[in-house]
Each structure stands twice: as C-alpha cells, then as structure tokens.
Amino acid sequence: MQLTGAARTAKERPENLAERIYQQLKDDIFEFRLLPGDRFSEGEIAERMAVSRTPVRQALYRLQREDYLQVYFRSGWQVKPFDFAHFEELYEVRIVLELEAVRHLCERPQDEQSAALVQLERTWLVQPEQRLADGREVSRLDERFHCLLVEAAGNREMARLHAEISEKIRIIRRLDFTQSPRVAATYEEHGEILAAILARRCEEAQLLLRTHIEVSKAEVRKITLHMLHSARQRSMPAPEVAP
Structure with a gap:
C-alpha cells in the first residue's frame, strides 16, 4: 500500500x-x-x-x-x-584562495596532471558547437570549475573555505548567467585560464583568473529588481491550460 x-x-x-x-x-x-x-x-x-x-x-x-x-x-x-558590500568581501577572499591554488598547480611538474584538470579540459576546452547554452547549467559548471581548481591544489582547508564562499555567492552568480553573452565569455575565459595553467604560465594564469572574477563581480553590481523578478518568472512552471 x-x-x-x-x-x-x-x-x-x-x-x-x-x-x-x-x-x-x-x-x-x-x-x-x-x-x-x-x-x-x-x-x-x-x-x-x-x-x-x-x-x-x-x-x-x-x-x-x-x-x-x-x-x-x-x-x-x-x-x-542583497548586501553588495558583503558580496564584494566574499569575492575578495575567493580571489585570494583561487590565485594561491593556481600558484600551487603551476609549480607542479609539467608531466603531472590531476584528474580534476583533465575533467575541466573535457568540459571547457571544446569546440563552439559543443558548448552548452543553458545559463543555469553553465552557472553550475562555472561554480564547479572554480571549486575544482582549488580542490586540485590539494589543500583541503582551502577547498572547504572556498566551497563555503561559493555557496554564499551562488545566488548572484546565477543571475550573471541569465545573459547569453556572459555564457559565451565564460567558455572563452575558462579556456584561456586552463591553457595557461597547463602550460605552467603562472603569472598569466593568475592575471586571467583575477580579471575573469573581477568582470563577474562587476556584472553583479548591475543586478536590478527587474532582473530578479524576471528570474523568478523563468523559475516558475508554466500555467496549465484547460482542455
């Protein structure tokens, strides 16, 4: 029963x-x-x-x-x-953690490749026709990209703190991906960051990463009440039509 x-x-x-x-x-x-x-x-x-x-x-x-x-x-x-001043503080801590993670990754021998980086290559270093267009899914993968970078560095406490910060800023990062140009830019920027890390070009990778996060942070400042209500409308199921 x-x-x-x-x-x-x-x-x-x-x-x-x-x-x-x-x-x-x-x-x-x-x-x-x-x-x-x-x-x-x-x-x-x-x-x-x-x-x-x-x-x-x-x-x-x-x-x-x-x-x-x-x-x-x-x-x-x-x-x-939204407390934008608080979000900006979280972004600053996030940048510090991710830059340090990139430094660790770039200091490893060229032939040492972590499973996390291999996974990121398969997701982000793809042809344009293989890219996802769904902003919500790309948002989820974007968060995973940054978390895996920190996890791959091997410091569990850094990864734990970074995961906590990522959850706190998740809501505004998702709003960033309601705009299709940001989806396309994320693929380009992630690809450039990965290529620099794989080539062990540390300063370039860190500069690309910092710029990538700063642009995202600036986009968050543009969030309006209209964008919030539009996001709510997209999240609601379509009304049923009577036969």
Whole structure:
C-alpha cells in the first residue's frame, strides 16, 4: 500500500523533515522562487508543505544562522536583501584562495596532471558547437570549475573555505548567467585560464583568473529588481491550460 504525501510526512523522522524543509527553502532562494526582500510567515510555509510549524521553525532558524533569512518577531520572516558590500568581501577572499591554488598547480611538474584538470579540459576546452547554452547549467559548471581548481591544489582547508564562499555567492552568480553573452565569455575565459595553467604560465594564469572574477563581480553590481523578478518568472512552471 502506497502512503499519501500527508501520511509520508507523518511517518518521517522530525530531523529528516526539518532537513527536507531546509533544503526546499534554500532551493527556493537559489532558484528565485523566493526573492531578496520577500516576506512570509511560518504558517504559510507549513501550509504549503503540509507540515507542522515545528520543523518549519527549525529550518527557518537554520537559514537565519546561515545569513539567508532575517526574522521580525511581529511580522514574520524575510529573505535578506542583497548586501553588495558583503558580496564584494566574499569575492575578495575567493580571489585570494583561487590565485594561491593556481600558484600551487603551476609549480607542479609539467608531466603531472590531476584528474580534476583533465575533467575541466573535457568540459571547457571544446569546440563552439559543443558548448552548452543553458545559463543555469553553465552557472553550475562555472561554480564547479572554480571549486575544482582549488580542490586540485590539494589543500583541503582551502577547498572547504572556498566551497563555503561559493555557496554564499551562488545566488548572484546565477543571475550573471541569465545573459547569453556572459555564457559565451565564460567558455572563452575558462579556456584561456586552463591553457595557461597547463602550460605552467603562472603569472598569466593568475592575471586571467583575477580579471575573469573581477568582470563577474562587476556584472553583479548591475543586478536590478527587474532582473530578479524576471528570474523568478523563468523559475516558475508554466500555467496549465484547460482542455
């Protein structure tokens, strides 16, 4: 006998239920179904997900601790508005970590090739007709490109810190890839960075990488409320048409 959605929820362990709600809300923020500045109540979330308020509250306070939400005790919850000064600080730390990772990679012997770099070659050093056009998928691959560069350097603490920063800036990086010229430019720039690393041209690779990230950071400054609402419209399923 199959359980209904409500029955499955009733059977679900409380900690698993809170985790599922947390992941769903986080996805809603990253996919622009919840926009910066949006307000809502615990009751609205509980009703939408057909759960009690207790696991919803646990998930919301976890997102608050991670700096995605803020709570107003008389008027519910709000997705935190963009703090561009904070994002720029995160970008600066990211640049430091990635430049150091490139230095480590370029200091290795020419014949020493990591599996991560091989994987990146297969993804980014491709012919124009083999490139992906879906901005959302290219955004995901772009984040993976930068994370793999740091992972390939071999310092686990650097990789951990870089992954945390990457998640915090993911939402604005995705907005950057709503524009097709940025998708094409990413392939070109990643290809140039990889070619310089593979040739062990450290200063060139670091300059290309810094410029690539600085351009992305500058594009983030151009994000407007219209772009946010457009992103939400693209994330919503098309309405059903009555027969």
